[in-house]
Amino acid sequence: MGTVITPAHSSPVTGSQLLPSPTPIRFLDERGNPVDEHQGYQEPDLGLVVEAWRRMVVGRRLDTQCSALTRQGRLAVYPSSRGQEACQVGTVLALGPDDWLFPTYRDTMAILSRGVEAHEALGLLQGTRHCGYDPQKVKVAPQCTPLATHALHAAGLSYACGRLGEPTVALALVGDGATSEGDFHEALNFAAVFRAPTVFLVQNNRYAISVPLARQTAAPTLAHKGIGYGVASEQVDGNDVLAVLAVVQAGVARARAGEGPSLIEAHTYRLEPHTNSDDASRYRDEAEVEAWRQRDPILRLEAWLRRQGALDDTRAKAVAEEAEEAAASLRAALSEPAAPDPLALFDHVYAEPTAPLLRQRAWLEAKMASLSEP
Amino acid sequence: MPTYTMAQALNRALRDAMEADQKVVVFGEDVGALGGVFRVTDGLAASLGEDRCFDTPLAEAGIVGFAVGMAMRGFRPVVEMQFDAFAYPAFEQVTSHVAKLRNRTAGALSLPLVIRIPYGGGIGAVEHHGDSSEAYYAHTPGLRVVTPGTVADAYSLLRASIECPDPVVFLEPKRRYWARAELELGPGQGEPLGRAAIRRPGRHATVIAYGPMVATAMEAAEAGAEDGWELEVVDLRSLSPLDIETVCASVRRTGRAVVVQEAPTFCGYGAEVAAQVAESCFHYLEAPVARVGGLDIPYPPPALEHHHLPDADRILDAVAGLQWEDAR
Known part of the structure; x- marks a missing residue:
C-alpha cells in the first residue's frame, strides 16, 4: 500500500507491501484544494513548499528563456520540462547537499534548481561541451542521453558511498520511455540486491x-515494475509539489536509513514538444494538451498557498521579478557565442594524450594557425 | 622456481592488486564461491572477503554500469565478463559511458576500471564462447585495450591495467589459460602499458601477433627456422594504444611483415596494423604486408573450428607468399 516507503521494514517484506498506492499520492487537487489522498504521507513543511513554489516560478521562466534561445541559435537544442516543474524542483529539494542527482537531458531545470550556474548547466545544450559543470563539485552527474543507462551509475555510486560509510543517497531521474530499457530493470535489480541507497x-x-x-x-502503472525486483514503489501526482516532496523525501529517508532503494512514478505531462525541433501536433491533440494545462503544477500551488496566507500579490510580484532577472542573467551568460577551444578535444580522451592524439592536435593547431593568417 | 598457468598468474595479479589497494574490488558472474568459470578469481572471496570479490545478478550491462558508479566514487572495480559474446549486452555501457566519461567531463571524472573478458576460440566450446571481439573495443576512443600473450605478461599487464587511470578492456586469450611457465611473480614486475615486445629476433620477416596468436606465431617461427627462415615475432600486448614504433622498427629491419589475428580478417585489427606499417615503412617494404586471420564467418561449431583458426602453417604460407622471388 501507499505507506510502504515511510515505515521501516522490521519483518520480511511481502509483495503487497511493495506495491504502490492504488491512486497517485496527492495533497492538492487540480484547483489547489486539499484532498485526503496522501495515504499517511507527511505534509511537507510550509516554508519548504514556498521555496519550491519560488523555484518552480523561476524554473519555468528559465525554461521559456531556453526555448527562446534555441530560436536565436544560442542553444543547439532544448528539451523543455515545462509542466514538469513540481517534479524537477520537488526532487532537488528532497535531496541533501551531499546527495547525488543523476539527470537526463530533460532535467536542466532540476540542475539549475540544484544551484548549478546557467552557463555551466547549459553546456550540453549549447553544443559547446558535453557537460559544462564539474559533477564532483555539484554532486550532479552529467546529463545522460542514452536512456536509463545512468540509473545503473546511480545504483553503483550510492552503493560505493554506503561501503565508505557515507550517508549519501543517489537519485536517478528517468522518463516513461526509459522504463522499457533493459538498463532500467538491471538498475532496479542491482540496487535491490545490493540494498543501494538509490x-x-x-x-x-x-x-x-x-x-x-x-x-x-501494459502494466497497471510504471510503479508496479518495482515489485518484481523487491523495490518499494509508489505513484504520485507529479504536478502536486507537496506530494512529490513528501514521497521523494520518504524515499530518500528510507534509502539513507539503509532500507534500500525505491521506485517512484510521478504522473505529469510535457506541455511543450519533445524539443524545439519536434512537431507534437503529429502525435497528440491540442485538446489533450489543454486538459493538462488545467492541471498546471504552479497554478494549483499558488491557489493553495494564497489560501494558506503564504502568498500574496507583493510576494508573487517579487518572485516574478526575480524570475525575470534570472532570465536576463541567463541571456547575458549566453549572449556571447561560446568559443570552446578545439585543441582541448584531445586533452581528456585519456589521462595522458597518446602519441597519435598529440600528432592530430599538432595538425589541428597548424591548420588553425594557417587559417588565421592574414 | 614456481610454475604458473596463465589463469593462475591472472589470479595472482588480482590478489596482489587487491592486497595493495583496498579500493580494488572484483565482481561479476560466478566469481565468488566458484572462483570464475576459468578459476581466475579462485579463492579471492574466501581469503580477501566477500565484499572484495562478489557475485552479481546475471546482467552484463548491470555489472559494467554498476562499476561505473563505483568508480565515480573512488573504487577501482575489476569486473569479469564470463565470455566474449556474453559481454555484448554491456556494449552500450562500455562505448557510451566507460569510454567517454572522462572526456565528457573534461577530466573531472575518471574511470579507473578494468573489464576482463576471456576471448577467442580454440577450446572446443559451443557457439557464443569463441568470439574475437577486440576490434569493437579498439575502435572506441577512450578505451585502452590490452591482451597478454604470455604467462608473465598476464600478471604484469593486469597489474598495470588495474593501476591505470584509464578504463581498460583486458582481453584474456582463453585457449592460453592453461599455458604454463616457470617464473617468479610479484610486485615490481609492472610493465608500462602501451609497449609491444619482441618475442623472438629474426632478420627475414616480422610476424606481428597478439593475444592467442603469439604462441602460434612463435610456433611458426620455430618451424620456419628449420627451413632457414629467421622470423622476428612482435607481441603487440596493447592494441590501444598501438606501439607502432616498435612494430615499424622491426619491419624496417626485416623488410617484410605478416600481421596475424584470430578474428575474421575483414575489418579486423590486423588491417589497422597493416595500414600503418604501409604508411610508415613503405620504402622499407620488399612486399605488401600480408594478413593472416580467421575466416570471414560467424564462429564455427567446435568440430570445425580448426579450419577457422590460423595455425603455424597458415602463417608460414603467408611468409612464403611475401614475393621472395623478387628479392633484391
Missing part, C-alpha cells in the same frame, strides 16, 4: 518523443 524517479510525462505510454507498457 531513489529512481520516473517522470511519466506520457510520451517518449511521440510514442504514447500505452506502447511502452
